[in-house]
Amino acid sequence: MTKVFIGAAAGFAGDRSDAGVPVVNALAAQTGPRFLMFETLAERTLALCQLERRQNSQRGYSPALERMLPPVLARCLESGIRIVGNFGAANPAAAARRIAEIAGALGLRAPRIAIVEGDDIADKLSTTELAAREVGGESLARLPKIISANVYLGAQPMARALDQDADVVVTGRVADSVLALGPLLHAFKWRADDWDRLGAGTLAGHLLECGAQVTGGYFADPGYKDVPDLAEVGYPIAEIDETGEVVITKPAGTGGRVDRLTVVEQLLYEIHDPSAYLAPDVVLDLTDVEVTEIGRDRVRVSGARGRPAPETLKATVCFDGGLLGEAEISYAGPNASARAQLAAEVVRQRLRKRLPHLNVRVDAIGIQSVWGASGSSPDLHGEQANDVRLRFAAQSADAAQIEMLLDEVEALYCSGPAGGAGVRRRITPRLASTSCLIERRYAEPRVTMLGAPA
Amino acid sequence: MMRTVRLQEIANARTGDKGDRLNLVLVCRDPAHYTAVAAQVTAERVAQVFAARKPTRVVRYDLPKLAAFNFVLDDVLEGGVNASLGLDGHGKSLSFLVLDMPVLISAEASRFACGAQNKSI
Numbered sequence: 245m246t247k248v249f250i251g252a253a254a255g256f257a258g259d260r261s262d263a264g265v266p267v268v269n270a271l272a273a274q275t276g277p278r279f280l281m282f283e284t285l286a287e288r289t290l291a292l293c294q295l296e297r298r299q300n301s302q303r304g305y306s307p308a309l310e311r312m313l314p315p316v317l318a319r320c321l322e323s324g325i326r327i328v329g330n331f332g333a334a335n336p337a338a339a340a341r342r343i344a345e346i347a348g349a350l351g352l353r354a355p356r357i358a359i360v361e362g363d364d365i366a367d368k369l370s371t372t373e374l375a376a377r378e379v380g381g382e383s384l385a386r387l388p389k390i391i392s393a394n395v396y397l398g399a400q401p402m403a404r405a406l407d408q409d410a411d412v413v414v415t416g417r418v419a420d421s422v423l424a425l426g427p428l429l430h431a432f433k434w435r436a437d438d439w440d441r442l443g444a445g446t447l448a449g450h451l452l453e454c455g456a457q458v459t460g461g462y463f464a465d466p467g468y469k470d471v472p473d474l475a476e477v478g479y480p481i482a483e484i485d486e487t488g489e490v491v492i493t494k495p496a497g498t499g500g501r502v503d504r505l506t507v508v509e510q511l512l513y514e515i516h517d518p519s520a521y522l523a524p525d526v527v528l529d530l531t532d533v534e535v536t537e538i539g540r541d542r543v544r545v546s547g548a549r550g551r552p553a554p555e556t557l558k559a560t561v562c563f564d565g566g567l568l569g570e571a572e573i574s575y576a577g578p579n580a581s582a583r584a585q586l587a588a589e590v591v592r593q594r595l596r597k598r599l600p601h602l603n604v605r606v607d608a609i610g611i612q613s614v615w616g617a618s619g620s621s622p623d624l625h626g627e628q629a630n631d632v633r634l635r636f637a638a639q640s641a642d643a644a645q646i647e648m649l650l651d652e653v654e655a656l657y658c659s660g661p662a663g664g665a666g667v668r669r670r671i672t673p674r675l676a677s678t679s680c681l682i683e684r685r686y687a688e689p690r691v692t693m694l695g696a697p698a
Numbered sequence: 699m700m701r702t703v704r705l706q707e708i709a710n711a712r713t714g715d716k717g718d719r720l721n722l723v724l725v726c727r728d729p730a731h732y733t734a735v736a737a738q739v740t741a742e743r744v745a746q747v748f749a750a751r752k753p754t755r756v757v758r759y760d761l762p763k764l765a766a767f768n769f770v771l772d773d774v775l776e777g778g779v780n781a782s783l784g785l786d787g788h789g790k791s792l793s794f795l796v797l798d799m800p801v802l803i804s805a806e807a808s809r810f811a812c813g814a815q816n817k818s819i
Contacts, residue, residue, distance in 0.1 A: 288780070380717060468706055505710055505725060512723040512768045514714035518759050534763055547763075565780055605783035614786040615795060617750045618776050637783040676780040679717065 248431045249278040250424050250448065251481045253316065254329075255455025257284040257308040263455060263479045264316040270481060270495035272323040277431040280320060281423040282329030283453045284308040288675045290417055291562030293333035294392040304335030305342065305414075313343060318352055321411060328402060328423050332414040334392065336361050339414045340694040358405030360415040362689035365559060365682060366393040374561055377680040384678060388563035391675065395557040395682050398524030399445070400436065401689040402426025408693060417560070419524050421449025424482065432486045442526035443550025444488025447533070450521075451492055451510055451545065455479050458492060458510040459541075460500030473499025490545040491538070502541040511535065511545070524557055526550040556681040565676030566639050569646035571653035571669040572609070574633045575661070581627035583661035584608060584634050588621045590660055591636060591652050602638050602645055609633040633666075639674065646671055699805035704798060709735060711793035718778040720789045722769040722796060729765035731803060736760065738801045741769065747795055748774050769796075 251271050253264030264280060271278045284306045297304025309331040320327055332339040340357040347355050369377075374393060375384035394417035403426050405413045413426070425445035428434065434441045451458050459480045460471040471477070478498025483491040494502055511530065515521055521528040529549040536544045575584040588606045595604060606621040607613035611629055616622055624632070638649050650669040657664055705711075710725045724739065726732050745756040751774040759768040779787035786792070 380719075462712065463710075465706070465710075469710060505727065508725045508764045508766050509710055509712045509723055511764070512721070512761070512766060513712055514716060514721055515723075515768055516716070516719075516721065516770055518761060518768055531761065532763060533761075568783075603783070607785065614784060614791045615750070616784070617752075618783045635785070639781065639783060674780065677717075 245485050246431070247276055248428055248484045249274050249276065249481060250427055250452060250484065251280050252283070252452040252455050252479050253280050254282040254284055254308065254312055255453065255457060256286055257289055257306055259308070259312075259455055261311040262315055264312065266495040266498050267479050267481060268316045268319045268323070268325060271325050272319060277427070278323070278325045279427040280316065280325050280327050281452060282308070282312060282327070282331055283420050283423055283455070284312075285330045285333055285417060287560050287677050288562055290333050290394055290560070291392040291675045291677070293335065297334045302338050302341075304333060305339030306331035306333045309339060309343065310346075313346055314350065317347060318350060321347070321352055321355055326406065326410065326427070327412045328415075328427060329413075330415045330418055330420075330423065332359065332416045334364070334416065336414045336416050343412055343414065344694060355411040356409055357412045357414060357694040358408060358410035359692050359694060360397065360401045360405055360413060360418065360689065361692075362401070362687055363394045363397050363417040364392070365395055365686050366390060368686050369393065369682070374680050377682055379679050379681055381678050383563075383676065384561065388676070391562045391564065393559055393561040393680075395559040395687045396524055397687060397689050398422060398553070399425035399429050400525070401691050403429035405691045406430035408691070410693070420453035421446040421523055422525070424449030424452055425525060428484060436525070437552070439526055439550030439552060440548065441488040441550070443528040444490060444548040445484070446521070446523045446526055446528045446550070447530070447545065447548040448482045448484050448490045451490070451507065452480055452482055454510060454513065456500060457513065458507055459494045459502050460506055463506055463509065469505070471499070471501055475499065488548065491542055492545060493542045502543050503537055504535050504543060507535050507543045507545065522554050522558070525553050527552065527554060555684070557684055557687055559680045559682045560677050561680055562675050562677045565674035566641040567643055567646050568637065568639050568672045568674050569650050569670070570635060570637045570672075571650045571667065572633055572635045573653055573656055573664050574631070574666045575663055576631045576665070577663065578630065580630045580632050581611070581624040583663060584632040585624040586661045587634055587656050587664060590656065592621065594652055595649065599645055599648060602640060602649065604649060605637045607635040609635055643671070700802050701805055702800050702802050705739065705801050706794075706797035708801070708803060709797065711797050713789050713793040715775055715778060715788045718773050718775045720771040720774050720792060722771065722793060724767045724769065724796065726765040732762060732765045734803050735767070735801065739767070739796075739799065743799070744769055744771070744796060747799060751776070
């Protein structure tokens with residue numbers, strides 16, 4: 245029975261540049277349809293790319309492709325391993341041109357590059373119309389300045405691109421799982437209403453889309469959950485047969501582990517209702533999925549079911565989210581906790597008078613910095629820590645308010661408690677995002693080959 | 699014979715985010731612990747663990763074939779990665795908040811439990 249091999253070389257834009265190399269080497273040793281997928285588009289990444297495109301019409305793709313493709317492109321083209329990635333971001337056509345340039349600079353043959361577009365709906369619906377379709381919030385009702393609005397496209401356009409013999413398929417926003425389902429639809433010619441198989445392919449994509457998170461990455465807890473050679477963790481390869489049975493494995497000789505525990509942890513990651521995981525092509529039901537260890541670093545995942553696709557498509561809408569201001573200062577040595585406590589009180593007291601409406605968060609890094617609730621300060625009374633780094637944070641659309649907070653923290657140098665040290669301050673523009681459900685008619689996916697007449 | 703262990707000794711967890719909603723995967727390292735975990739790590743108890751974040755809704759989905767649970771906690775990420783003033787707007791560290799819970803297990807079923815003396819996985 246034909247098997248399709250899909251390797252994952254990136255689970256996000258910040259992933260390792262060299263992750264794909266062992267995966268491609270393992271795929272090159274196999275025969276049959278083989279694909280390498282790159283997932284590089286977190287929710288807000290696309291909005292950042294959209295901002296870049298506005299500055300320069302040749303940019304707006306994920307810069308990750310610049311460092312992730314060169315290590316693997318030659319071997320993929322030589323071995324017939326086809327590359328699929330959503331690194332097109334806000335400008336898939338520009339990404340395609342850039343990939344052609346990279347291939348040229350490496351002295352490779354010109355790859356056939358397909359471009360999948362049509363996810364951008366920012367010009368099709370007004371902010372008011374988007375607001376009427378917002379789910380789980382009412383942030384668009386305030387009519388913020390929209391930066392990007394993109395629906396998650398399904399797998400059919402990618403399958404069509406592969407049907408046209410593309411060596412590389414570049415997309416903008418597609419559902420992450422489409423990076424596997426698209427190649428499977430192309431290879432197996434599954435029908436668009438073969439729900440169980442579409443479910444299985446979506447499941448394969450879901451397991452692959454976070455890269456090493458299924459092979460021992462983001463898993464280790466020394467003494468409880470040990471992972472061999474985590475520094476060289478191998479990225480996953482899924483082997484899928486035409487019935488939709490999935491085997492997850494990783495390249496021989498790499499670090500990491502693939503077993504029931506690593507697979508189940510990723511299987512449910514970022515899932516809401518396991519009986520109804522909504523994807524553009526199918527509603528995936530995970531409730532009868534079974535995960536079986538069938539060999540060393542080989543796990544079979546079977547039993548996925550599917551139901552008819554949702555009537556609407558999800559869209560992520562990004563808009564201006566004001567400014568995040570952060571400032572930090574350290575206290576060390578005897579009585580450090582008490583001096584840090586006093587510093588926090590000084591800043592709070594001064595801001596109460598000067599900016600009474602600004603919500604300020606204070607953390608004591610090393611004591612309480614990630615789990616506390618905003619609005620309150622950590623209680624350091626009785627703490628004996630002798631190395632405390634205080635962090636102050638606030639958000640506002642008004643830069644002057646943020647500056648005032650950061651100035652107050654910096655002023656602790658001369659007028660706060662003794663020994664305050666190492667102030668760092670930073671202002672970051674924020675992007676906010678929300679989700680909308682959009683009628684399918686607004687998405688007009690189209691596939692073009694780079695260099696073909698439009 | 700029963701004994702109390704930290705959840706970390708018998709289960710694995712991973713958290714993920716969607717906006718202001720947290721998903722927490724809990725997997726029994728030994729499927730034999732599934733029933734005990736199901737009885738004790740209830741949605742109510744997880745809601746208590748997250749009380750400081752004032753969850754508006756906590757739902758537990760049970761996956762007996764995987765010896766796992768999926769918890770969905772609404773409005774616990776202070777607006778999520780877009781709006782939280784905290785360092786962990788994704789809630790990625792929150793898996794260990796739950797793994798710190800004590801659970802009662804039978805001594806026989808605890809042979810797979812990890813700890814300083816027994817590091818088997």
